[in-house]
Amino acid sequence: MSNTPHTEAPFEAVPAVWHQGLTVGRYHLLARIAVGGMAEIWLARQAGLKGFEKFVVIKRILDGLGTDPEFVAMFLDEARIAAQLNHPHIVQIFDLGEEAGAFFIAMEYLPGENLAAIARTGARQSQPLPIPLAVRVIADAAEGLAYAHTKTGPDGKLLGIVHRDVSPQNILVTYDGVVKVVDFGIAKAATRESQTMVGQVKGKTAYMSPEQAKGQSLDARSDIFALGILLFELVTRSRLFQFSDPLEALRVVASDDPIPLAHERNPEVPATLGLIIARALARDPDQRYSTGRQFQYALEEWLRSQPEVPGAAELAAYMHERFGARIQERAKMLEAARNGEVSSTGIRRAVSSNTGDSMPGRAQVDEETTLEQSLRKRSRLSMTAAAVGGLLLLGGMGAFFALRSGGSVEPVPPPVATPPVAPAPPILTIETDPPGALIKVDGQEVGHSPLTLDTLSVGEHSVAASLEGRLPAERQVKLANPGERAMVLLALAVEPAPTPNPPPTSTETASPSASQSRPAKKAAMGKLTLDTTPWTRVFLRKQRLGDTPLIDVQLPAGKYQLKLVNEEKNISTVIEVEIRAGQTTAKKLRL
Structure with missing residues (x-):
């Protein structure tokens, strides 16, 4: 036997295997809840002094990809960008760590549903998201994105963040009625280490802007177009773009074909709202709202014109009506996970439903594509299936709830034990x-x-x-x-002090038209x-x-x-x- 020491890094010789019960840094792994082609998602608990406890979600690079410089750079970019964003409508990143050579991100635990699940559950129960609530969701998402778009670095310079993947899987509504934009995994910032070149297309075709589908350079207006698609689909309860294959999808999105008006697609949509959506969906970026804040303000103005202006409390009530059974089941699951009494399979079963990862409407063929991927098989950096793709793209606790399988959900009264938090007064x-x-x-x-x-x-x-x-x-x-x-x-x-009326002068008495002829x-x-x-x-x-x-x-x-x-x-x-x-x-x- 040779006494020559090994030169390989330990994690290359013996790949790290994460398992339930393992402690990784400050986090105790409770269960693996999903795995895709690039990363795995874990539910974990962070414990501290005197009973301090917090649930988090951990996204970890899979074994084998940790040695791929391009993928590691992309993963670290996601962490660097998201860690700089601190806003009520953006998922919070807590930590970037490394364990036995594998990088991971610890992020906010968000009990809720993505827009795809909300839309599909509402359609199945014949109780779709009311139009004012749909506007509230998109207005809040626009506020979060506006913050990201205008975020500056320590030097005061604009970071130039563009999300580039604003889609149903990446907008989450918690059971308390809070809207969160999640997964900046392919977000583009001027300062990011691994740059996406012009001509390379990333994101889901059904929610791309025309300039994104053409592989052109992007700014905040591309995200506004994607938000416009989401609002169009929520209020019309139909898909905006229809296609049968990825190449056709890119052609449809990038074409100059007129985009239908929401109030013509669904007469229940007020024309005033339809025109706001139409401006967000202008194919020419110069004709759109120039900032996310402008789009948000337009939606807020429309909401203020309504008899009742919905907020987080109304959103929470809708979520409890539609997902009451799942809320109760997940609460039990978390308690069992805390006590080590549930397996990863049990957790996946607790969070599953028969909702898909896309909006209701005609089924699409492979909604995630790039120009290169549409001509050849996806590389190992690409998602292997739309469902797993939606799962990983959710980033925070959205990833926890993005995996869908069989099982039906029946509405039940909101649990008395966990009512929505009372909103703060104006x-x-x-x-x-x-x-x-x-x-x-x-x-x-x-x-x-x-x-x-x-x-x-x-x-x-x-x-x-x-x-x-x-x-x-x-x-x-x-x-x-x-x-x-x-x-x-x-x-x-x-x-003013009262003054008596002066008697008319002789001139005024003799010639009443004289005063009228004087210049004003x-x-x-x-x-x-x-x-x-x-x-x-x-x-x-x-x-x-x-x-x-x-x-x-x-x-x-x-x-x-x-x-x-x-x-x-x-x-x-x-x-x-x-x-x-x-x-x-x-x-x-x-x-």
């Missing part, structure tokens, strides 16, 4: 110029300005202010969503100086006055309602100001 801040005015909301005295209220319900409220020596002012304020922060500023004009006086002008923290764009009757700080902007004397918008900070509020002739009205606001 918060309204009321200020007056000058301060100290008596404030009434819906006819009831609530105090003196300035003040902040967190006791109002969602809906419309009347806000009135009065102060001695000033004319009273009143505004209608609409609080659309739980947890929303709004501000109203009421300008109280000086009460020019409107008296005043100036507005406005500063806000953070900065905002200022609009007057849809005309942009500029960005704060505004200094000595001339306006005719009178009262105005100004809209203040900062998309990055999710600010959109209306204030009231009074411009006095020959004077400067100065305001400094913290929003």
Whole structure:
């Protein structure tokens, strides 16, 4: 026997085998819940001091791929990109680790369903997702993507993140009604180590933008197009693109064929909403919403025009109605997994249903393809089946629930033991110029300005202010969503002193038409100086006055309602100001 030492790395000589009960770093493996062509997904528990405990999902590179430089680079890119994103509507990445030569990502546990499961279950139960709830889901997803699109690095430079795989499997709704965008596995960032070259197509063909199908360079507008497809399919309950093979799919998506209007496909869709969707689905990127935030705002404006504006509570109620049995079964499964009393097979059985990984409609042939893959067999870096592909693409706990097999689901009443968390109340801040005015909301005295209220319900409220020596002012304020922060500023004009009517002059008596022939006086002008923290764009009757700080902007004397918008900070509020002739009205606001 030779005494020459081995030079191979230990994990190459003896591949690491993960098993139930193994501790990997800070995580205790409970069960393997899925495996695909590239990675395996584990449910794990992170334990800490004094009974601290948290469930996580771990995505681990399969043995054999850990030595593939291209795949490892892609896997690490996913972790680097996603780890920089911290937003309520994006799955949270906790950790990137390595165990015996195999890389893994630990991420947020999300008990919920992807859009494909929601749409199919709703269709099977003849209770499809209501149109306002579908708009709420896509608006929240647009908010999360807008955050990713505008994310900057430590140096302040834009990261240039584009998701590139916005699809039903990658939008998750938790049982508490929270929308999450998951799996940035093929996301493209300007700073990523392994770059995707122009001309290489990745993603699911049925949810690609035309420029993506052509292999062109992409920006945020490509993700907006994909969101438009999702909303079209949710509200029309039909597929947008129909195809029989991958090459045909690319041709259909990349063509100049007109895209149908949602309100023509389904007359239940209001025309106003159909036109919003149509703009998101413009084949020319320059004709679409330029940012995810713009698309979100358009959807939010439409929701505010509805009799009831849905939020997380309404989404949670729908989820409990449709998936009540599964919620109870999974709760039991987690308890059993915590105690080591369930196998991987048991967990997979607990999370399975007869829902597929695509939206309802005509079956498609292989929805995931690239230009290269459509001409030859997929490489080992490609998904081997659409179901497993959807599973891995879910990334976080979406991966936990993406595997579907047989079994039916019947709706049951929501479990009493785990009701949805009560939504936070809206918060309204009321200020007056000058301060100290008596404030009434819906006819009831609530105090003196300035003040902040967190006791109002969602809906419309009347806000009135009065102060001695000033004319009273009143505004209608609409609080659309739980947890929303709004501000109203009421300008109280000086009460004019009464003056007697002067007798008519002889000239006026003799020639009543003389005054009529005089040229009209020019409107008296005043100036507005406005500063806000953070900065905002200022609009007057849809005309942009500029960005704060505004200094000595001339306006005719009178009262105005100004809209203040900062998309990055999710600010959109209306204030009231009074411009006095020959004077400067100065305001400094913290929003």
